[in-house]
Amino acid sequence: MQRRPTSFDIAALAGVSQPTVSRALSGNPAVSEATRARVLAAAQELHYKVNKNASGLRRQQSRTLAVLFFDEQSPEGAVINPFYLSLLGPMVRRCADYGYDLLISFQQLSSDWHVDYEDSRKADGIILLGYGDYLDYRPRLEKLIELGAHFVRWGSGGDGQLGTTVSCDNEQGGFDATTHLLQQGRRKIAFIGTIGAGYPEFNERWRGYCRALRAAGIVPDDQLRIDAAPSEADGRAALDSLLERGAGFDAIFAASDVAAIGAMHALQQVGRSVPDIAVVGFDDIPAASLSSPPLTTVTQDARAAAEALIDTLIAAIEVGECVDRVLPVRLTVRDSSG
Amino acid sequence: MQRRPTSFDIAALAGVSQPTVSRALSGNPAVSEATRARVLAAAQELHYKVNKNASGLRRQQSRTLAVLFFDEQSPEGAVINPFYLSLLGPMVRRCADYGYDLLISFQQLSSDWHVDYEDSRKADGIILLGYGDYLDYRPRLEKLIELGAHFVRWGSGGDGQLGTTVSCDNEQGGFDATTHLLQQGRRKIAFIGTIGAGYPEFNERWRGYCRALRAAGIVPDDQLRIDAAPSEADGRAALDSLLERGAGFDAIFAASDVAAIGAMHALQQVGRSVPDIAVVGFDDIPAASLSSPPLTTVTQDARAAAEALIDTLIAAIEVGECVDRVLPVRLTVRDSSG
């Protein structure tokens, strides 16, 4: 691998000094256009790329963003939320647009906050994914704030939140999904998803569900709500307890796709056809379109989410402004809701 | 954000000079154990972390590996093979063990090789994922070799390959899947997957399929083989043409899970039950266990694959040895194969 050209090589070729090269390439207005053009030509010719190490050392920054995935412990290896994985590609692209690199970390929820801490020194900013209110996350966020670190979370915006948040409009998604079912003539719509602690987004989806019902003159029935974490097994179990309760229902709105799929399986196992009992999920994970029947669900636009996260974080770093953002959602109707 | 401590701060605290700190932390044997202990204690106390920029600048290396995902162009955004995504977490962990960072890039297959080129200067080594023999990849690999870059590919090992490859035992996987179906008493097993150009792994899976059939005294029937790319639509279409041909079959081995799921859907649509016609896939993507019925498939161990990739690449970088590796596969039997 031949030696990389340095800014001195460019300077020599362009007939200027090294500092001028640096300024020309960084868009410093003190450099005349004629000079800049010569420098750019020379840089192009030698395939010159700024040395990130040297540049970062000098500027005292890394031009790197860290993404922290918090995965739930599972028996064999960690299972990452598919939605978060789908953010990865678009995030990388957006970062590249800004000239930032993306550093990926996977964290066990159980591990120490030390890791956040370390990442806060390696990167100019942090993106927190999968950071519900599992565990005692507050002290960790407070620590980050105390360190002066820039960070953005994906999740429920909501009330007593710490730091900046980007989220999708969970409440509206819940409303749209439920309204869709109502429009199909369903009246007894069950809700599958844990309310209260654990998954803040679920609370908002639940609120949207209730609002839609009330708008149709229906009072939410507590008999039709079952706790379920986002997992296939929980979705299955939720449906079973629903049947046990004996409360009649003609549709299901699950707060997560995987639980919705679990519920569909359980339904089919007891011989109930699925477009017959309509099912709607939330997330639009890849498996949603592969299930049978394909799952109607609330789609979160991964690219928009990724770009919003990056944009927000970089704004926080470079301009210092911190504005929460809520992204729109879209109902994707497939066969599971008739 | 308070100023990061430097090696000078550690030196002062430990009562030694800065070079000694550097040596102590990098495990240089010239440092006495007593001194090293003092240095480590001081470093711990101040939460000292080596400045990557400075270190990289001095050593002329980045201690970074680049992962290049090559995604297939799809109408809306790029769809990444779920298996590759599942490699990500384990790869990051393994890298961290070695003290390397992981830089992620997503590439359009159509884009210039310049990107590889650039990445080859930003990273000490490159991992190529999704680099089938789509397009004209040979010249690009040759360019990388010419640059003296270290890289490892995931894919089919095979014959005229360029560079080092880590792969799973596709041939054995095809053999195991087919043997499993034979043991279930199936005799007319269709193969769904494109043979020839495009997906080198598929050829190996096909070879395993043929070997298993021949071992059972069955001659592979060309009527029972249908081309299909790894997509749900192609799997569906493949099954339709299979039915059109009128060749009877009692089982299906698909060279990819997504095609297998597509085929199952098509089967169910024409009223054929799936454990009745047995279906086996390949990959064990997350959706495989969520399909209905859950899909029997050949599991590639993502963690083993990730670690093999990293280990191989780092060996190439640090020791200069390049050994191809083939990882074992495992048949995961679920309900789709009765």
Added chain:
DNA sequence: AAAGGCTATACATACGTATTCAGCGGTCTA
């Protein structure tokens, strides 16, 4: 015409680390 202001560039330096070389005390050998 001399002083002042402005523009475009060069000079010098600092960022934090790793490494080469030199030095210092002590042990071993002849």
Added chain:
DNA sequence: TAGACCGCTGAATACGTATGTATAGCCTTT
């Protein structure tokens, strides 16, 4: 006992860039 040698540490320096400060040239102003 002198010289060679070894184990450990410190001084000096280089990596490539970005930036504060100085300087040279030119134009304006009175």
